[in-house]
Amino acid sequence: METQISKKDKDRIEAGIQGKYTKVAKDPEGLFKYPTGKNGLEALKYNPVLIQALPSSVAASYCGVGNPFSIGPINNGEAVLDIGCGAGVDTLIAAMMTGPTGTAVGIDLTAEMLERAEKNLNLTDLKNVTFKKSSGEKLPFEDNSFDVVVSNGAINLIPDKTATLKEALRVLKPGGRLMIADQIMVGQLEKDLKARIDSWFQ
Template identity: 45%
Template sequence: MATGMSSTGVDEHALRAQVRAKYRDVARFPTREFHFHTGRALAERLGYDEALLATLPAGAVESFAGVGNPFSLHPLRAGERVVDVGSGAGLDTLVAASHVGPSGAVIGVDMTPEMLEKARAAAAEVGLRNVEFREALAEALPVEDGWADVVISNGALNLCPDKSTVFAEIRRVLRPGGRVQFADIVTGRPIPQAAVQNIDLWAA
């Protein structure tokens, strides 16, 4: 587990605390206005199947805060094993579970207890037995080596200061020939160091 100052000069403990606080609010108060979009309207705008969304528990949908649609990159196949990094309230995890079916398996990993509580409740509500949620950091995925056929993520990797460790963990849990499907916020230009070290900007 990464601790202390990251290679970017960001206090990782302070950053994680602020990110947890932000997404704790998204879990607890999903109708509140945030500086980012959330909920069903966002999922529909990003191309999620409306009929499938209608089958998912409200808790998973209302606290959705993704930035794209990782399933638009490549369809998941029945029987595949999937890890969702930064699974939040569980929308992507449940969508993945519907795609891989009972012969597949999905593990959602998140560091915010309130999001995990909503995700677990949603999975229980629809009776999914091929889904499990685990509390951990993206830098230390609680998944065995080579377990996953696919790793997905949606708007979470940009919040991790130590991306080299995160991608090393993703590679570790993927089987040979496995694939990564993620949606995130990126920049094509260098970010000034003062901005990199501003935790408020990370969480924003």
């Protein structure tokens, strides 16, 4: 499927995602079929101690389809990359888990989401977090840079998933962990490419 998507189609997908997630940056409530905000964190069984440690407005900006941290631990001193970080809630949680000797980096393509992530970071005392504008298809990091790569509901939106997964594996250190929570399609794939692209970011 990925080879069928032209640059024009990719531009349409990116524009649609930018439009939707500009709204999400302000308030995700009501824009998804699953719980968001603090209710979403609780429903997905995030560590309640970490939920309580988040300022209420930070927790309210959470938008994720699952809990990538349920797959395995984040250890003290580790370097974590969050692909498609959105408002940065998972990035901040990873930073709390890895502690002051570790680092957490979030990347996203939507400027408004990154702006919200920076505002959320400024509401905390965390000093080990950075955010960058980047696509998962081409990560701006050296090989073997991270102990853990996480992603929550983002890779399904990226047109070239193969490139994204290759990039994630490239930046992982030997023995590193890839922890993804995402949506999958159930049922028949829409045969019409235009229809698929039109519904890509719905």
